Amino acid sequence: xxxxxxxxxxxxxxxxxxxxxxCTYSNSASQSFFxxxxxxxxxxxxxxxxxxxxxxxxxxxxxxNRASQYISLLIRDSKLSDSATYLxxxxxxxxxxxxxxxxxxxxxxL
Amino acid sequence: xxxxxxSPSNKVxxxxxxxxxxxxxISGHTALYWYRQRLGQGLExxxxxxxxxxxxxxxxxxxxxxxxxxxESVSTLxxxxxxxxxxxxxxxxxxxxxxxxxxxGPGTRLTVL
Numbered sequence: 001x002x003x004x005x006x007x008x009x010x011x012x013x014x015x016x017x018x019x020x021x022x023c024t025y026s027n028s029a030s031q032s033f034f035x036x037x038x039x040x041x042x043x044x045x046x047x048x049x050x051x052x053x054x055x056x057x058x059x060x061x062x063x064x065n066r067a068s069q070y071i072s073l074l075i076r077d078s079k080l081s082d083s084a085t086y087l088x089x090x091x092x093x094x095x096x097x098x099x100x101x102x103x104x105x106x107x108x109x110l
Numbered sequence: 111x112x113x114x115x116x117s118p119s120n121k122v123x124x125x126x127x128x129x130x131x132x133x134x135x136i137s138g139h140t141a142l143y144w145y146r147q148r149l150g151q152g153l154e155x156x157x158x159x160x161x162x163x164x165x166x167x168x169x170x171x172x173x174x175x176x177x178x179x180x181x182e183s184v185s186t187l188x189x190x191x192x193x194x195x196x197x198x199x200x201x202x203x204x205x206x207x208x209x210x211x212x213x214x215g216p217g218t219r220l221t222v223l
Binding site for chain 1: 143145151152153155158201211212213214215216
């Protein structure tokens, strides 16, 4: 089983739609969770951290389910500019390195 | 302030040649990571450095790959006797606290002919 698994997509959605991505992780000792965004041919950039109680940043909501070992990202009122690959990132439990999922590709269309 | 910088931005080399890639982390960031990303694929961890501790080299794919870092400054990733399969974008990231948000450089796109 991969340490971090994501549905690669692509998710093709119309502008204004709500879309959700899930990610599962294998190490139950993991403590830190993040969503990164990567635009085509660019470096990854932090979108948001994921906190145990769930957190929201504008149109983006992240949630963590420790019991089932998955995290989710919800994007409301999607914009064309949201088109990118979304990377689920988990620390390995030892706190020393982050493991990146292979990413879920989102395409927002007119 | 300045972000993570990497050089060169692009490198084209012939099979069998050695290449050296450079990363300048954000000042004050104690941890530095190298990743490889092949076209259309996810990030592959290569190596990380934390202060003066021994680096974690567990992700290096072969003994042709090596990396150095002096203190908490510049790091170089060296690939000896390059192969076509080494073609990828090599990304460097730094972080102030291990396990927390990593800030990435723009990467070096390596093409081995």
